[in-house]
Structures are given as structure tokens and as C-alpha cells.
Amino acid sequence: MPIHIPQSKPTLNKADIQNIPAIIQSLQLAQGKQVELFECKVAHFQRLKYGVATNSGTAALHLSLLALGIKKGDQVIIPSYVCTALLNAVNHAQATAIIADVNLEDCNISLTSVKRKITSKTKAIIVPHMFGQAADMSSLVKLKIPIIEDCAQAIGAKYKKKLVGSFGALCINSFYATKMLTTGEGGMVCSNNTNLIKTIRDLRAYDKNKNYKIRYNYKMTELQASIGISQIKKLPLFIKRRKTIANLYTKGLQNLNITLPTHTNDHDPIYYRYIVKVPKNKKKFITLLNKKGVQVTSPVDKPLHSYLKLSKYTNTDQLINESISLPIYPSLTNEEVAYVIKSIKQIL
Ligand SMILES: *Cc1c(COP(=O)(O)O)cnc(C)c1O
Numbered sequence: 001m002p003i004h005i006p007q008s009k010p011t012l013n014k015a016d017i018q019n020i021p022a023i024i025q026s027l028q029l030a031q032g033k034q035v036e037l038f039e040c041k042v043a044h045f046q047r048l049k050y051g052v053a054t055n056s057g058t059a060a061l062h063l064s065l066l067a068l069g070i071k072k073g074d075q076v077i078i079p080s081y082v083c084t085a086l087l088n089a090v091n092h093a094q095a096t097a098i099i100a101d102v103n104l105e106d107c108n109i110s111l112t113s114v115k116r117k118i119t120s121k122t123k124a125i126i127v128p129h130m131f132g133q134a135a136d137m138s139s140l141v142k143l144k145i146p147i148i149e150d151c152a153q154a155i156g157a158k159y160k161k162k163l164v165g166s167f168g169a170l171c172i173n174s175f176y177a178t179k180m181l182t183t184g185e186g187g188m189v190c191s192n193n194t195n196l197i198k199t200i201r202d203l204r205a206y207d208k209n210k211n212y213k214i215r216y217n218y219k220m221t222e223l224q225a226s227i228g229i230s231q232i233k234k235l236p237l238f239i240k241r242r243k244t245i246a247n248l249y250t251k252g253l254q255n256l257n258i259t260l261p262t263h264t265n266d267h268d269p270i271y272y273r274y275i276v277k278v279p280k281n282k283k284k285f286i287t288l289l290n291k292k293g294v295q296v297t298s299p300v301d302k303p304l305h306s307y308l309k310l311s312k313y314t315n316t317d318q319l320i321n322e323s324i325s326l327p328i329y330p331s332l333t334n335e336e337v338a339y340v341i342k343s344i345k346q347i348l
Contacts, residue, residue, distance in 0.1 A: 057174025061089035129154035132272035252341035
């Protein structure tokens with residue numbers, strides 16, 4: 001059977017394109033009023049003062065590192081169980097990425113591992129809140145090292161009743177096609193820190209400056225921002241629907257030979273992904289479900305420590321061997337969820 005339930009799908013409708021003709025007619029296509037408004041809307045959602053829109057989450061990470069003064073010779077700690085965007089951002093800043101292991105329970109960066117990796121050269125930690133669940137921010141902030149919270153998978157999630165993004169010096173987002181909200185491609189840095197934001201705004205565009213230094217062209221377009229403005233209005237509904245779907249999975253997949261996601265009362269996850277662990281034969285599980293038309297995938301293809309040929313990342317390795325991401329997106333119907341559950345039961 002061909003895939004009829006994909007892993008992920010953007011949620012777009014007429015409202016998202018309503019303003020596009022007017023923007024095209026206005027001839028103001030590059031960064032302008034729409035971008036400014038989108039920045040306000042995202043910052044407001046995050047309960048932070050400022051937002052700076054970029055053309056990707058990677059660019060947002062890069063500028064965040066530069067704003068923190070990260071340079072050649074500095075070390076930045078990042079987890080192994082994540083996409084290469086983090087490693088790229090650290091390398092763009094010419095710093096050295098130090099890879100930490102993650103927790104088995106929540107797939108987030110491990111406090112114990114981070115502590116072991118800290119040296120006198122450690123200048124920042126990038127903490128992604130993986131798959132929509134916050135990392136243990138209370139302990140991480142106590143390390144007194146500047147933190148960039150990577151909310152690309154977790155905007156709207158809470159930890160101890162506080163929104164992710166409000167714990168670190170800066171937080172970043174991605175609006176890539178499959179993220180919580182989308183502008184096709186896009187990103188943003190949000191923060192309450194006026195000086196950091198000033199630097200990031202300065203570095204985002206190369207034009208209209210008195211002095212020369214290396215700057216970037218990381219700007220978002222008006223067309224993207226106008227889609228984003230419409231998308232963020234719907235974000236609370238997107239999150240609500242994702243939580244409902246996660247509940248359906250959790251109810252429907254009880255007492256099978258797979259581990260379901262759990263969280264403590266400190267957490268309010270938004271289920272960017274619904275990750276189950278299959279102790280044996282993960283590959284076969286994926287192949288059989290794909291044959292039934294359900295696209296399940298490995299949430300991380302290859303961990304960073306493997307790219308860098310490092311060893312002793314036992315938790316990450318175990319997650320690589322066992323974790324599978326089930327389809328979850330706001331437009332997934334209850335019937336489709338039931339079909340996924342039925343298919344999994346048939347396989348196990
Ligand atoms: C998607 C993602 C990024 C990168 O965002 P892009 O917009 O694709 O550059 C960074 N970190 C995390 C955790 C992501 O999921």
C-alpha cells in the first residue's frame with residue numbers, strides 16, 4: 001500500500017494566503033512591516049520582549065552564538081541526539097562543539113553528561129527541547145553558563161508552568177515546513193535582553209551600516225512573515241489537537257511490547273513528535289508499518305557523535321536503536337489515528 005498517512009504535514013488553509021496578493025501588489029517583498037508584526041506576535045506568544053526573524057532556525061542559532069560573543073577557541077556544549085543544524089551553527093561561529101549524551105526518558109540533553117563536559121573554555125550550551133518536551137531547565141540554569149534554548153520543536157511547551165524559551169539568555173525557533181508553525185523556511189531569536197537583540201538585528205542584514213564588519217543576509221521575506229502571522233494565531237489550536245492525538249495514541253497503545261512517552265507533573269509537552277520505543281526489530285517494525293501506508297521514521301537519523309566518530313554515548317545509541325516517531329500533525333483525523341493504532345497492534 002502506498003503511504004497514505006505521512007509522518008508529518010503542514011497545516012495550511014485559505015487564511016494563511018489571504019494577505020499574499022496585497023503584499024505582492026504593494027511591491028514591498030523584502031523585510032518590512034509584516035516581518036515586524038510577526039516578530040511581535042511570536043515574542044508575545046513566548047512572553048518575551050523582543051523577536052528577530054531570520055530565514056532559518058540555523059541562522060537564528062548562528063546569530064545567537066555570535067551575540068553571546070562565541071568565537072574561535074570557545075567551546076559550546078550541544079547534545080548528540082539532534083539534527084546537524086546545531087553542529088553547523090557552532091561551526092559557522094568557528095567555535096568547537098562539545099557533544100553531550102542525552103536522557104533515555106525524555107531524549108533531552110543530560111545534566112550529568114553536560115557537567116562532565118564543562119571546561120574553562122565552555123562559553124554556552126544549546127538546549128533543544130526535544131520532540132516538544134522541555135529539558136530540565138531548573139538544573140541547567142544553575143550551571144551559570146549562558147543557555148540558548150532551542151524551541152524549534154517545542155514552542156508552547158511548559159516546564160514548571162513556565163513557557164520554554166523563558167529560561168535561557170536567548171531562545172530560537174524554526175518555521176521550517178514540518179515544524180509547529182511554518183513559513184516554509186524561517187526562524188526567529190527571542191529574548192528579553194536588549195543588548196543581545198541589538199547585536200542580532202545588526203548582524204542579520206549587511207545593508208545600511210556606518211562601519212564595516214562581516215554581517216549576514218539572514219532576513220525573512222514579507223510573504224513568509226504574512227503566512228507566519230496567520231499560523232501563530234492558530235498555534236494554540238494546533239497544540240490542543242496534538243495533545244488530543246497523543247492521548248488517543250497513549251490510550252490505544254496500552255499493554256503492548258512498546259514503551260510510550262511519559263512525563264512528570266513538571267512538564268506540559270506539546271507533542272511535536274510522539275516517540276515510542278521498540279526494544280527489538282525496529283527496522284522490521286518500520287518496514288511493516290510503511291507497508292500498511294503509515295509513515296513511521298527514526299526521529300534522528302544519525303547522532304552527532306557518529307558523524308564526529310566519538311564513542312561512549314550509550315543513551316543516544318540506545319535511542320537510535322529503539323526510537324520510532326509515529327505520525328502526528330494537527331490535520332491527522334481520529335480515523336487515521338485509529339488506523340495507525342490498529343496497524344501497530346497487527347504487527348506486534
Ligand atoms: C529544525 C530544527 C533546527 C533547524 O532549523 P532550520 O529552520 O531547519 O534551520 C534546529 N534545531 C532543532 C531542534 C530543530 O528541530
